[in-house]
Amino acid sequence: MSIDEIDRQIIQVTQAGLPLVAEPYQAVAEQLGLSVQVVMLHMAEMQQTGVIRRIAAVPNHYKLGYRHNGMTVWDVGDDDVDRLGRQIAALPFVSHCYQRPRHLPDWPYNLFAMVHGKTEQDAERQVAIIAELLGDHARGHEVLYSSKILKKTGLRIGG
Incomplete structure (x- = not known):
């Protein structure tokens, strides 16, 4: 598994989570000066190679009342x-x-x-x-x- 410079930039801006906006990939693309297609392509490739295991919401069960x-x-x-x-x-x-x-x-x-x-x-x-x-x-x-x-x-x- 190797990552290129674009992969590294995407990881750095998303490692605390995707932006909580209607179009998170667009927000990442704008932050990096890339097209949304390039961001999505790189993220898909990183998932295929195992650099990214999954993209999912991680709820805080305690805040939702599940104690x-x-x-x-x-x-x-x-x-x-x-x-x-x-x-x-x-x-x-x-x-x-x-x-x-x-x-x-x-x-x-x-x-x-x-x-x-x-x-x-x-x-x-x-x-x-x-x-x-x-x-x-x-x-x-x-x-x-x-x-x-x-x-x-x-x-x-x-x-």
């Missing part, structure tokens, strides 16, 4: 993890879902799904829905609730 945020971790069969993960990821209350390696014997969990509830009962209901969906495929699980907000940042490069 009970839990990473659910599940021990499911490796042969079923992809299929089950897709089903869990499709649930409207799961913000992200992914597979991670087990670290036996202390950590048997290989399927992770983040839930967000305004109340503890909301979060527990969501965990119960996941448990019901997994049924006998779930050999065990835990919920790791957030205790503080960590600053989420993307790629950072200096000037």
